[in-house]
Amino acid sequence: MRHGFIFTGTDPELAVELAPLAEASGWDAFFVWEGIWATDPWAVLAACAMVTERIRLGTMLTPVPRRRPWELAGQTMTVDRLSNGRVILSAGLGVAEEVEDRFWIFEDDPGRRKRAELLDEGLEFMEQLWQGEPFTYEGAHFHAKRTETMLPPRIVQQPRIPTWVVGVWPRMKSMRRVARYDGWIPNYAPPDADGVDPDEQQRTYTPEIAAEAIAWIRDERVRLGLGDRPFDVVQEGTTGGVDPRADAARVRPWAEAGATWWLESDWKVPAERVAEYARDRLRAGPPRVD
Template identity: 85%
Template sequence: MQHGFIFTGTDPELAVELAPLAEESGWDAFFVWEGIWATDPWATLAAAAMVTERIRLGTMLTPVPRRRAWELAGQTMTVDRLSRGRVILSAGLGVPQDVEERFWIFEDDPGRKVRAELLDEGLELMQHLWQGHPFEYEAAHYRAKRTDTMLPPAIVQQPRIPTWVVGVWPRMTSMRRVARYDGWIPNYAPPNASGIDPLEQQRTYTPDIAAEAIAWIMAERERLGLADRSFDVVHEGTTGGVDPVADAAVVGPWAAAGATWWLESDWQVPADRVAEYARDRLRAGPPRLV
């Protein structure tokens, strides 16, 4: 299992300070969050790329339907090249307007169906954009006319920047999208649930359910001819960093279920304590199994 740390603060200077601390302390990845009107995560990660050598860098997560695919492709390519191939893109639909009004102050939510279409087209379009070669694209929401001039350089990682995608288990349309890419960021819709309530999901999503979903993903990837390609499964949670045995007891069941990444986060830390918390938790090191 690999270990990432999610910086939940908003100060880009602090994030750039923390990235090398994460690397020195044995973490495998450093993530920042992406908002609609917020600190630019890709500018922050570009700066972090210049002060680190090993650690992977990414967002948790990018609402691809809210972004212009060509701009996102340029930003991710830039950080991928500056970091010499250490970028991860975490992609999702974005928060619905009825869940978080703050993210919809500039436009109205077109609805889950349209956002899902934009996510599929955006991810597909970026596969071409990342290669920096002439191409044409035509779909319901996006198009690209062929051009042979002023082409940007290609990404370092091939065939694409590793792309982790949010998928809601057991909603098959969502999960089939996940299986085509490089990792699963789990959401869970309990049976008979009318929506996806974060608190209910946290209460009911268990390692046994994760193992069931992972088995389905692997079978689907075999059906698609992707079984020989690496695939990551993410689990996000909180450990104390003080008692290795207690931390291992939290992380271990998820590793046994098939999770390949533990992402450490605590979104409840007050803004005025984020710096202190992040420094202390990073220095304590990741919650390795013992």
């Protein structure tokens, strides 16, 4: 299992200070969050790339349907090249307006179905944009005319920047999307639930359910001819960083279920304490399972 740290603050200078601390303290990745009217995460990650050498860098997460694919492709390519191939793209539908209206102050939510269409098309489109070669594209929402001039550099990582996708278990349309890409960011909707409630998910999503979903993903990837390619499963959570045994006990069931990444986060830390918390938690090191 590898270990990432999610910076939940908003100060770009602090993020750039923390990334090398994460690397020096044994973490494997450093993530920042992406908002709509917020600090630019890809500018921050570009700066982080210049002060680190090993750790992977990414967002947690990018609402791809809210983005123009050519702009996101350029941003991610830039950081991928600056970091010599250390970028991860975490992709999701974005928060619905009824869940968090703060993210919809500039436009109206077109609804889950359209956001899902935009996610599928955006991810497909970016795979061609990342190659920096002439191509044409014609989709329901986006198109590209062929051009031979002013082409950007291609990404370092091939055939694409590793893309982790949010998927809701056991909703098969959502999970089939996940299986085509490079990692699963789990959401869980109990069979009798009307929607995906974050509090209910935390209460009901267990390592046993994760293992069931991971087994399904593995079978689906074999069916798609992708069974021999790397695939990551993410589990986000909070450990104290004080008692290594307690931290390992918290993480171990998820590792045994098949999770390949533990992402450390605590979104409840007040803004005025984020810097102190992040420095202390990073220095304590990741919650390793023997």
